[in-house]
Amino acid sequence: MFENVSRRNFLQGSAVLAAGLGLAGCSGDGGGDASSDGSTIKVGILGPHTGDVANYGIACRNGAQLYFDQLNADGGINGKQVEYLVEDEQGDPTQAVTAYNLLVEQGVVGIVGDVTTGPTTAVAQQSVNDNMPCVTPSATAAEIVTYGDNTFRACVTDPEQGRIMAAFANEQGYKNVGTLYLKGDDYNEGVNNAFVEEAQALGITITTEQSYSAGDVDFNSQLTTIIATNPDAILAPNYYEDDGLIVTQARQQGYTGVILGVDGWSGVADYASAEDLQNCYYCCAFSSANTEGLAAQFTADYEEAYGETPTNFCALGYDAAMVLAGGIAAAEEAGLEAGSDEYLQAVIDGIASGSVEGVTGTIAYDGTGDPVKSSLVLTFAEDGSEEVFETIDASA
Amino acid sequence: MDGVALIVSQVLNGLQLGSIYALVALGYTMVYGIILLLNFAHGDIIMAGAYILWIILAQLGLNPVIAMLLAVLGCTALGVLIDKVAYAPLRNAPRLSVLITAIGVSYFLENGAQLVFGADAKVVPSFAPVSNIQVGGLSLSFVALVTVLVTAASTIVLTFLVQKTKLGKAMRAVSEDMGAARLMGVNVNNTITFTFAVGSALAGIGAVLYVMAYPQATPTMGMMLGTKAFVAAVLGGIGSIPGAVVGAMLVGFAEVFVSAIGLSVWRDAVVFLLLIVVLIVRPTGIFGRTMSEKV
Numbered sequence: 001m002f003e004n005v006s007r008r009n010f011l012q013g014s015a016v017l018a019a020g021l022g023l024a025g026c027s028g029d030g031g032g033d034a035s036s037d038g039s040t041i042k043v044g045i046l047g048p049h050t051g052d053v054a055n056y057g058i059a060c061r062n063g064a065q066l067y068f069d070q071l072n073a074d075g076g077i078n079g080k081q082v083e084y085l086v087e088d089e090q091g092d093p094t095q096a097v098t099a100y101n102l103l104v105e106q107g108v109v110g111i112v113g114d115v116t117t118g119p120t121t122a123v124a125q126q127s128v129n130d131n132m133p134c135v136t137p138s139a140t141a142a143e144i145v146t147y148g149d150n151t152f153r154a155c156v157t158d159p160e161q162g163r164i165m166a167a168f169a170n171e172q173g174y175k176n177v178g179t180l181y182l183k184g185d186d187y188n189e190g191v192n193n194a195f196v197e198e199a200q201a202l203g204i205t206i207t208t209e210q211s212y213s214a215g216d217v218d219f220n221s222q223l224t225t226i227i228a229t230n231p232d233a234i235l236a237p238n239y240y241e242d243d244g245l246i247v248t249q250a251r252q253q254g255y256t257g258v259i260l261g262v263d264g265w266s267g268v269a270d271y272a273s274a275e276d277l278q279n280c281y282y283c284c285a286f287s288s289a290n291t292e293g294l295a296a297q298f299t300a301d302y303e304e305a306y307g308e309t310p311t312n313f314c315a316l317g318y319d320a321a322m323v324l325a326g327g328i329a330a331a332e333e334a335g336l337e338a339g340s341d342e343y344l345q346a347v348i349d350g351i352a353s354g355s356v357e358g359v360t361g362t363i364a365y366d367g368t369g370d371p372v373k374s375s376l377v378l379t380f381a382e383d384g385s386e387e388v389f390e391t392i393d394a395s396a
Numbered sequence: 397m398d399g400v401a402l403i404v405s406q407v408l409n410g411l412q413l414g415s416i417y418a419l420v421a422l423g424y425t426m427v428y429g430i431i432l433l434l435n436f437a438h439g440d441i442i443m444a445g446a447y448i449l450w451i452i453l454a455q456l457g458l459n460p461v462i463a464m465l466l467a468v469l470g471c472t473a474l475g476v477l478i479d480k481v482a483y484a485p486l487r488n489a490p491r492l493s494v495l496i497t498a499i500g501v502s503y504f505l506e507n508g509a510q511l512v513f514g515a516d517a518k519v520v521p522s523f524a525p526v527s528n529i530q531v532g533g534l535s536l537s538f539v540a541l542v543t544v545l546v547t548a549a550s551t552i553v554l555t556f557l558v559q560k561t562k563l564g565k566a567m568r569a570v571s572e573d574m575g576a577a578r579l580m581g582v583n584v585n586n587t588i589t590f591t592f593a594v595g596s597a598l599a600g601i602g603a604v605l606y607v608m609a610y611p612q613a614t615p616t617m618g619m620m621l622g623t624k625a626f627v628a629a630v631l632g633g634i635g636s637i638p639g640a641v642v643g644a645m646l647v648g649f650a651e652v653f654v655s656a657i658g659l660s661v662w663r664d665a666v667v668f669l670l671l672i673v674v675l676i677v678r679p680t681g682i683f684g685r686t687m688s689e690k691v
Contacts, residue, residue: 213664
């Protein structure tokens with residue numbers, strides 16, 4: 001359905017653009033005049049909205065749409081309304097490139113997406129040819145931002161999470177830490193290795209690094225080995241199903257100390273008892289339990305708009321849209337011709353030099369597409385519900 | 397934690413893992429002993445037991461004792477039902493047909509569970525009264541101790557049942573020679589059903605202990621568990637009850653040992669390597685008898 005609409009709007013947009021150009025030629029103050037003509041700025045929202053990983057894509061899309069809707073209600077960018085075109089790539093890299101090309105043909109000046117690592121890599125390689133500004137809410141693989149200057153991400157990388165938890169461990173005064181991670185998975189190993197490297201640099205002793213294979217449910221032996229080294233904390237940088245089992249088994253063995261995790265822990269509260277989850281800490285970009293500032297407002301707005309509690313991905317989608325809008329605002333202020341090469345470059349420069357206050361923290365870029373941003377450290381209340389322990393700054 | 401405590405803990409880990417394998421392996425070995433069928437659906441009965449526990453504890457919120465009883469009864473009923481529906485009609489069919497049927501039943505149960513409950517793990521709330529107990533300054537897992545004790549008790553009861561009761565005698569007779577047993581007035585069909593019931597009840601107990609230690613139910617949880625228990629039964633000598641227990645303990649200790657020396661990624665490989673070695677060196681397993689082929 002929207003293809004018809006967007007085609008019509010595309011034609012309409014082109015006409016307005018032409019009119020706007022004419023006006024810009026007459027006076028130096030073209031932007032304001034264009035807005036009275038109802039001129040719009042086109043952006044793309046790209047992600048998997050059907051298929052196996054649709055959960056993530058839909059969450060990011062909802063977050064991004066919420067931001068653009070709010071932006072439009074506040075008057076848009078430079079007096080122009082933002083029109084977002086949504087494309088589904090079903091989690092497939094080939095479809096992602098096709099969907100990306102479709103968005104480019106429709107005249108977008110920036111894209112929120114893609115969402116998962118494989119398709120995002122494909123889009124990053126393609127989009128560098130067009131110098132199209134892309135902000136991925138959630139793809140964490142390191143190489144995504146290396147293909148060109150045009151791709152940014154709103155989330156932090158896997159290794160960065162490891163470094164954040166090492167900083168946390170140091171700050172809490174843990175001197176000896178053992179780790180237990182899933183071997184053969186980029187996420188778990190990436191976090192573990194970065195944690196170990198950073199922790200050792202900070203003077204923390206890594207007592208032992210234990211691992212397990214995909215599908216294992218019995219971690220008793222590894223945990224016995226780790227607990228025997230008398231650690232102040234155990235790092236378990238895995239996904240919540242495994243982490244729930246690890247926490248339960250560690251407590252069964254009588255270990256009452258600290259267990260650390262990263263954002264794969266989101267949702268772990270359903271996988272271990274409230275009692276066992278005491279003394280566990282993990283870092284995450286966003287939590288709906290955050291009662292402070294923009295995050296609390298976002299949670300309320302999201303619940304009103306969609307009738308469900310926002311996840312980490314919803315918040316990152318919202319922030320990715322905000323980052324992109326920040327770049328577009330810079331290009332608009334420069335009064336450049338929408339869609340021109342200079343305009344796209346101005347959007348990229350705007351993102352790279354700007355800084356936005358997102359719901360997942362302050363996002364700024366330090367010469368690369370990787371953000372410098374703060375992270376939440378979450379823990380569990382006595383009833384097992386998530387609560388914010390503290391915010392760790394970007395400089396850590 | 398000093399060296400002794402570490403060894404005690406690791407031995408307990410090995411016993412715990414071995415005990416769970418033993419309960420499953422016993423079911424494998426009994427069914428094989430009596431109708432020479434490798435019941436590949438046996439591991440999935442544990443899965444069914446885990447979902448029964450989940451339904452009763454997480455969905456209905458009933459008493460854990462009721463949950464445990466219903467899980468064991470449910471597994472027993474399922475085991476008997478599988479025999480009646482899938483295997484009994486093939487009693488006189490070639491063994492390969494029954495074997496393939498068993499694989500089919502296994503897939504049916506796994507995919508059925510996935511259809512009904514979904515692919516994600518269901519969490520069974522903890523129903524152990526305490527998580528650990530202190531013995532002489534040593535913190536031991538309560539669940540591990542219970543698992544070892546219950547398995548030991550189950551094995552003793554089973555041995556008594558097979559060696560000292562009339563039904564046990566009938567089971568041994570059918571396993572020895574089905575035709576001759578029938579001629580001697582043994583009700584072969586009832587005996588086979590009874591064997592399935594006992595084996596599945598043990599799987600039910602296994603499910604309870606498994607879920608206490610690893611409180612999640614997934615559709616495919618029985619697959620690896622069943623395979624490991626099968627390896628244990630073959631290691632010990634399939635058809636032999638003490639063999640199944642010894643084989644299971646070997647598998648459990650091998651896994652824990654491999655993990656303890658930091659090679660956890662190899663634990664499954666070592667188990668199957670053990671199987672290959674035993675099959676080459678002693679094909680009938682540790683307690684296996686060399687049976688002469690009937691011609």
